[in-house]
Amino acid sequence: xxxxxxxxxxxxxxxxxxxxxxxxxxxxxxxxxxxxxxxxxxxxxxxxxxxxxxxxxxxxxxxxxxxxxxxxxxx
Amino acid sequence: xxxxxxxxxxxxxxxxxxxxxxxxxxxxxxxxxxxxxxxxxxxxxxxxxxxxxxxxxxxxxxxxxxxxxxxxxxxxxxxxxxxxxxxxxxxxxxxxxxxxxxxxxxxxxxxxxxxxxxxxxxxxxxxxxxxxxxxxxxxxxxxxxxxxxxxxxxxxxxxxxxxxxxxxxxxxxxxxxxxxxxxxxxxxxxxxxxxxxxxxxxxxxxxxxxxxxxxxxxxxxxxxxxxxxxxxxxxxxxxxxxxxxxxxxxxxxxxxxxxx
Amino acid sequence: xxxxxxxxxxxxxxxxxxxxxxxxxxxxxxxxxxxxxxxxxxxxxxxxxxxxxxxxxxxxxxxxxxxxxxxxxxxxxxxxxxxxxxxxxxxxxxxxxxxxxxxxxxxxxxxxxxxxxxxxxxxxxxxxxxxxxxxxxxxxxxxxxxxxxxxxxxxxxxxxxxxxxxxxxxxxxxxxxxxxxxxxxxxxxxxxxxxxxxxxxxxxxxxxxxxxxxxxxxxxxxxxxxxxxxxxxxxxxxxxxxxxxxxxxxxxxxxxxxxxxxxxxxxxxxxxxxxxxxxxxxxxxxxxxxxxxxxxxxxxxxxxxxxxxxxxxxxxxxxxxxxxxxxxxxxxxxxxxxxxxxxxxxxxxxxxxxxxxxx
Numbered sequence: 162x163x164x165x166x167x168x169x170x171x172x173x174x175x176x177x178x179x180x181x182x183x184x185x186x187x188x189x190x191x192x193x194x195x196x197x198x199x200x201x202x203x204x205x206x207x208x209x210x211x212x213x214x215x216x217x218x219x220x221x222x223x224x225x226x227x228x229x230x231x232x233x234x235x236x
Numbered sequence: 237x238x239x240x241x242x243x244x245x246x247x248x249x250x251x252x253x254x255x256x257x258x259x260x261x262x263x264x265x266x267x268x269x270x271x272x273x274x275x276x277x278x279x280x281x282x283x284x285x286x287x288x289x290x291x292x293x294x295x296x297x298x299x300x301x302x303x304x305x306x307x308x309x310x311x312x313x314x315x316x317x318x319x320x321x322x323x324x325x326x327x328x329x330x331x332x333x334x335x336x337x338x339x340x341x342x343x344x345x346x347x348x349x350x351x352x353x354x355x356x357x358x359x360x361x362x363x364x365x366x367x368x369x370x371x372x373x374x375x376x377x378x379x380x381x382x383x384x385x386x387x388x389x390x391x392x393x394x395x396x397x398x399x400x401x402x403x404x405x406x407x408x409x410x411x412x413x414x415x416x417x418x419x420x421x422x423x424x425x426x427x428x429x430x431x432x433x434x435x436x437x438x439x440x441x442x443x444x445x446x447x448x449x450x451x452x453x454x455x456x457x458x459x460x461x462x463x464x465x466x467x468x469x470x471x472x473x474x475x476x477x478x479x480x481x482x483x484x485x486x487x488x489x490x491x492x493x494x495x496x
Numbered sequence: 497x498x499x500x501x502x503x504x505x506x507x508x509x510x511x512x513x514x515x516x517x518x519x520x521x522x523x524x525x526x527x528x529x530x531x532x533x534x535x536x537x538x539x540x541x542x543x544x545x546x547x548x549x550x551x552x553x554x555x556x557x558x559x560x561x562x563x564x565x566x567x568x569x570x571x572x573x574x575x576x577x578x579x580x581x582x583x584x585x586x587x588x589x590x591x592x593x594x595x596x597x598x599x600x601x602x603x604x605x606x607x608x609x610x611x612x613x614x615x616x617x618x619x620x621x622x623x624x625x626x627x628x629x630x631x632x633x634x635x636x637x638x639x640x641x642x643x644x645x646x647x648x649x650x651x652x653x654x655x656x657x658x659x660x661x662x663x664x665x666x667x668x669x670x671x672x673x674x675x676x677x678x679x680x681x682x683x684x685x686x687x688x689x690x691x692x693x694x695x696x697x698x699x700x701x702x703x704x705x706x707x708x709x710x711x712x713x714x715x716x717x718x719x720x721x722x723x724x725x726x727x728x729x730x731x732x733x734x735x736x737x738x739x740x741x742x743x744x745x746x747x748x749x750x751x752x753x754x755x756x757x758x759x760x761x762x763x764x765x766x767x768x769x770x771x772x773x774x775x776x777x778x779x780x781x782x783x784x785x786x787x788x789x790x791x792x793x794x795x796x797x798x799x800x801x802x803x804x805x806x807x808x809x810x811x812x813x814x815x816x817x818x819x820x821x822x823x824x825x826x827x828x829x830x831x832x833x834x835x836x837x838x839x840x841x842x843x844x845x846x847x848x849x850x851x852x853x854x855x
Contacts, residue, residue: 166237166242167242168239168242168243170243172252175258175260177264177265177266178265179265179266179466180266180465180466180467181266181466181467181470184467184470185425185426202265207239210239215242215247215249216426217249217250217426218426220250220251221250221426221429221430222271222423222424222425222426222429223270223271224261224263224265224266224267224268224269224270224271224274225260225261225263225270226251226252226253226256226270226274227252228250229248229250229251229252230248230249230250230251231242231243231244231247231248231249232242232247232249233237233241233242233244233247235237286703286704287703287704287705287706288703289703289704290569290701290702290703292565293714299716300716302710302712302714306704306709306710307703307704307710308701308702308703308704308710308711308712309701309710309711309712309713309714310564310565310568310569310701310712310713310714311595311712311713311714311715311716312561312564312565313561313564313587313588313591316557316558316561316564316588319553319554319557319558319559319561319562319565320561320562320564320565320566320568321565322551322562322565323521323523323549323551323561323562323563323565323566323573324565324566324568324569326521326549326551326566327520327521327549327566327569327571327573328569328571328690328702331702331703348554348555348557348558349554349557349558349561351554352553352554352558
């Protein structure tokens with residue numbers, strides 16, 4: 162059965178750590194980093210890579226356009 | 237399959253629109269403005285109309301929207317954007333002319349300009365960010381501030397005897413013959429963002445097709461002004477703002493509402 | 497075809513001249529004594545011929561912001577009003593100046609302060625040449641003294657506005673706006689095409705093309721150093737205008753021992769006063785500033801070496817007299833004579849004032 166695999170790339174310098182992507186993700190893929198970026202924000206990152214289905218909910222709700230979403234069909 | 241196998245250009249399904257440039261936006265973390273900016277950018281790109289678009293920024297937090305979207309802009313005096321938009325549309329009828337305004341800009345100081353632009357019926361689009369507060373000046377009471385809601389100028393909560401009632405201006409605008417499409421949306425969930433994007437697309441198409449004024453109100457958060465985390469602000473908005481400002485289309489006379 | 501001489505009001509001449517000089521848009525609001533500008537345009541319906549837009553706005557504030565919006569797209573746009581309405585416009589005027597947009601504002605002055613009177617006055621001199629709105633800015637200010645000049649100055653004001661990317665104002669008064677005189681209207685000049693505007697106004701917000709940066713019409717800048725430089729740039733521009741655009745008229749000044757200084761309708765009355773005074777053997781001349789800003793400071797300073805004294809004749813409580821005194825810098829006596837409340841002086845009254853105040 163075909164399976165959908167997704168991944169995200171976060172522009173961590175642009176991220177302001179608002180966590181709205183964490184809330185929006187239905188698969189609980191995203192968590193905030195322990196590190197901070199140059200502005201002092203904890204940034205979003207994939208914490209549970211395998212769970213990502215590339216639904217793009219995180220990117221869609223991101224106010225700062227920090228998230229690129231990739232999706233591929235795996236046979 | 238590794239992450240590297242997935243992250244390839246051919247697998248890209250979502251990214252920041254090209255006309256939203258790399259300049260960091262000054263908005264607070266979690267601010268709704270960024271999402272709406274992004275939607276405008278996406279719709280303009282999808283309609284392939286960037287070269288024929290003139291945006292008008294307000295006075296308020298979105299005054300610097302012109303720094304973030306690579307389109308031509310004019311920066312309005314407080315509340316005057318609709319008057320400017322009417323003139324621009326009359327002088328350049330083939331352009332997509334839109335205003336981007338907050339609640340103080342549109343529903344307080346600019347009420348006359350808003351009402352008359354909407355009544356005159358020139359095909360402009362008004363994107364109206366309603367977060368019930370003045371963000372840029374530090375969280376003062378807006379015309380749309382809810383009853384009992386605390387702001388810097390109603391620190392004990394909006395008292396309707398002292399301050400009057402929350403102004404549901406979009407409800408007024410739908411009554412005017414010049415408006416063709418009046419809708420109230422939000423951008424707090426992915427599903428809501430998708431709907432808001434459709435609304436903006438429709439409003440911009442009405443603009444190009446000379447159908448009249450389209451008003452897209454986005455019920456938004458101002459988590460700094462509300463003194464809540466972005467997440468809590470969304471919850472507060474659902475509980476408090478949505479009952480006062482219910483989402484959905486208030487008016488659509490463009491004739492294609494059956495298609496939905 | 498020979499020139500066609502017409503008889504019309506100053507306000508009507510403004511409207512006809514606007515259409516003929518290729519104006520793209522007029523945005524106004526009715527107010528006495530200038531309503532004939534909008535009325536004439538609505539009667540002519542120039543959108544059917546030249547394509548010029550005419551719109552009655554909901555307020556003077558909306559009208560000036562329509563001008564601001566239209567000017568930002570490179571179009572040749574204007575508004576007109578009278579004193580209380582022009583007060584309302586000051587916000588937009590300041591924005592026009594700050595964003596360096598060419599536009600034309602016409603003020604057919606009436607008496608103030610407040611609602612004042614609908615009768616003529618020249619009490620908006622300070623408002624016009626000293627700012628009016630907020631911030632350090634200048635308007636190119638033309639003061640017509642005849643219906644012919646009402647017609648001629650529309651094109652001139654637009655030319656100067658576009659040359660310097662600065663709002664220009666025609667400061668007339670109820671006398672010039674309402675009186676009928678013969679006038680030769682300027683020839684028809686086609687409105688500029690969108691391509692011509694794009695070439696002449698590369699700064700205009702008309703939709704961002706791929707080969708250029710976005711155009712942003714704004715007066716906002718939060719970085720103090722950048723804002724100071726923006727202001728310095730404006731001041732340099734104003735200096736250039738002061739050096740190049742001073743306009744004035746001299747009447748019988750060659751041998752004058754006394755000098756009247758007056759603009760607009762007052763200058764017309766002073767011209768008769770000069771004639772009558774000379775018949776009495778008084779050697780008096782008249783200097784009429786045509787540009788109130790830039791002010792003919794140098795010309796007036798020159799006469800301080802020639803005449804015994806000067807009288808500023810204005811339909812106000814004494815406004816331009818301050819600029820004359822600055823120009824003269826104490827060299828000769830400078831006095832003011834004015835009437836208020838909509839009363840207009842006669843030439844004889846001016847001669848009496850001369851005798852009483854400066855002789």
